[in-house]
Amino acid sequence: MNTxxxxxxxxxxxxxxxxxxTLKVQGKLTHQDYQHIVPMLESAIKGIDHPHINFYVDATELEGWELRAAWDDLKLGLSHGNEFAKIAIYGNKKWQEYAAKIxxxxxxxxxRFFESMDEALSWLREEKQPLW
Structure with a gap:
């Protein structure tokens, strides 16, 4: 029997x-997962004029997305994409690296994709340097 x-x-x-x-996922992301993730994110940024979101994803046990969940992920990016400063994906599969680039x-x-949790968290903590 498979569990x-x-x-x-x-x-x-x-x-x-x-x-x-922060998000740690085990298995396959579902539409129902996004029904929990999106309201939590929106509640956290409520009342902030210019939120600055750093997002850490532990994808070491992530197996992928259901099709509808992939659509939910795209909608999340389109509706809140200007609010994300950094997204660090910690994983161990090549397709996860491609997902970070996309x-x-x-x-x-x-x-960015990282194969080291410490490097991912360090990168999120780095201050953005001014261009001038």
Whole structure:
């Protein structure tokens, strides 16, 4: 008998206009998962004029998305893409690296793939340096 494992852990930390959203996924993301993720994110940014979101995804146990969940992910990027400063995807599969690169098309910030949790979290903590 095969056991299908699915679950997620979500964390939200808000300090003024700065938000750290963490997500650890096990199994395949579903439409129902996005029914939980999106309201939590929207609640965290409610009342902030210019939110600055750093997003950490532990995808080491992620197996992919259901088709409808992939559509939900695209809608999330299109509706809140200007609010994402950095998205760090910690994973262990080549397709996850490609997903991070594609993700940059839908957000104003950066998305990067990491094979090290420590490197991913360090990158999220780095301050953005002014261009001048």
């Amino acid at each position: 299908i494992r699915h679950g997620m852990s979500i964390g939200v930390e808000r300090i003024e206009d700065e938000i750290l959203f 993700g940059t098309w839908f957000i104003s910030g950066e998305a």
